[in-house]
Amino acid sequence: MTVVLEVRDLAKSFGGVHAVNGVSFDVHQGEILGLIGPNGSGKSTLFNCILGQLEPTRGEVRVDGKTITGKRPSALNRLGIGRTFQLLQIFPQLSVRENLILAGQEHKGSMLSRLFGAGDAGLSADADRMIAFFRLQHLADEAAGALSYGQQKLLDAAMAFMAGPRLVLLDEPAGGVNLTMLASLKERLQAINQDTKATFVVIEHNMEFVMALCTRILVLAEGRIIAEGPPAAIHRDPKVIEAYLGH
């Protein structure tokens, strides 16, 4: 299987704290890889180093064999890498449709064509399809800030997929989402994975969600990978149990 994302010896230190300490792993095309670990284990820092939000202390990140270490997040997004954040990140004053158009507009044409062309960058129909896919039709013209938390989480995820990315890194997509919305979110993510063969890396604390969604799981503790394997094996791994329960 083709390797989409390669992480080699990635490390990030804040003073004397080694948040990520020599992490290496591969993610294959179409795979849904789970990244779990106790709070403070370095998961979000690892994401931020991969996605250019933080500059790693050492190591290398490659996508499709090309080094992307040190590239700006906007440049990575234009290479087809999407993401969501641990905390909800939408544009509350824009409508649901406008949020989605914004999420796709920088992939359409040049700066000049975006200035002189259509106001919606020709993305209204695509945005409406994405709205329908995430079952938010009745909210399309509402300000995103007026949506419930669960609906905003769906919108946040939808925005990450608007530009048709090949690789998406989702940071706690299920955090604070109620059971009904959670089932809907899992089903939608699996549907996108099936339809587009996009590759996902998912950080999650909700074990039930991550075990049901992911095909392989990496466990991070104190900035290092301590276990790797299919969900059933990870569930029983004594090192994982120790890392979570501390004994």
Add this chain to the structure above:
Amino acid sequence: MTRTAWTWLILTLAAVALVLGPLDLTEFGIPYAGLKRYGIYILTLWLVTAVAAMGVNLIVGYAGQETLAQAAFLGIGAYATALMAKAGYPFGAAFAASGVVSFVVGILLAFPALRVQKHYLAFVTLAFAIFVWLVIRNEEWLTGGVSGMDVRRPALLGLSLRPALYFYWFTLAITAVLVFAMWWLLRSPWGRAFTALRENPIRAESLGVDVRMYTVLAFAIGSAYGGFAGSLYAPLVEFIDPAPFSLAPSLLLLLMVVIGGAGSFLGPFVGAAVAVLLPEWLRFAESYYLIIYAVLVIVMMAFCPTGIVGLAERLLRSRRRNGVQDGTVALTRAKQ
């Protein structure tokens, strides 16, 4: 009537009012005596100020940055126009050059904005404003220093724009073009990117929005509007000196945007009206007018931080809601 139809009707009525505003309409049986020379001057000054405030609104209201330097760009535009007029260039060339020079200087000013934010950025722009003002005041060989420079009003296709009414119409036409350009910019994907920059730059960057590029563009375009305003200001007042381009007018331009409604399209026009017209209406209060003005601003900020346009929108929304509630009550009663 649809919302679009209402918008067009209001825009048409506003355009007619602005074009005919200075004219004496009593000859046509309408009891309106029009405006005298000073009134036309104040109306033109309002337009020029609104153009400069539109630039501040783009930088502060839409893109979420800070600037205390707009009067410096007003000065750059005014002196560029005055110097080019003195060298014999036509007004069109001077006007374009004022915008281009301000755009380029705006790009340079934007670079600190990529490193510092909020009040630190405000202080950087403040230092720039003082620097420009010092250059204008001290470089007498170029600007005339405190002695100032005379500026003649231009001619358009052989017609002198010296009469106040003609120059007002000329300024109105240019303002209309600049308003249309700003409206186009804000309804384009660029406008959406500016809003994203203000609301959540980290998320915007992760969605492919080049935050650095759009920050620079917001500063450059906003500053160009300051330059255009300066280019119109110089022939309006016919004499320029350093005073109107000091720090205080920059603060006033920011105040206009905040009072009018930062991030609202009409905000700069409403804010400029408050800043330019209100002192005229408060003249009856003589030396107390500044106190009344200050109290009005404090009350406004305390009770309506979204500005006058924000207040109007809130009132309209609550009226609409009451209308819907009244309709529902009437319908329920009719069913009973």
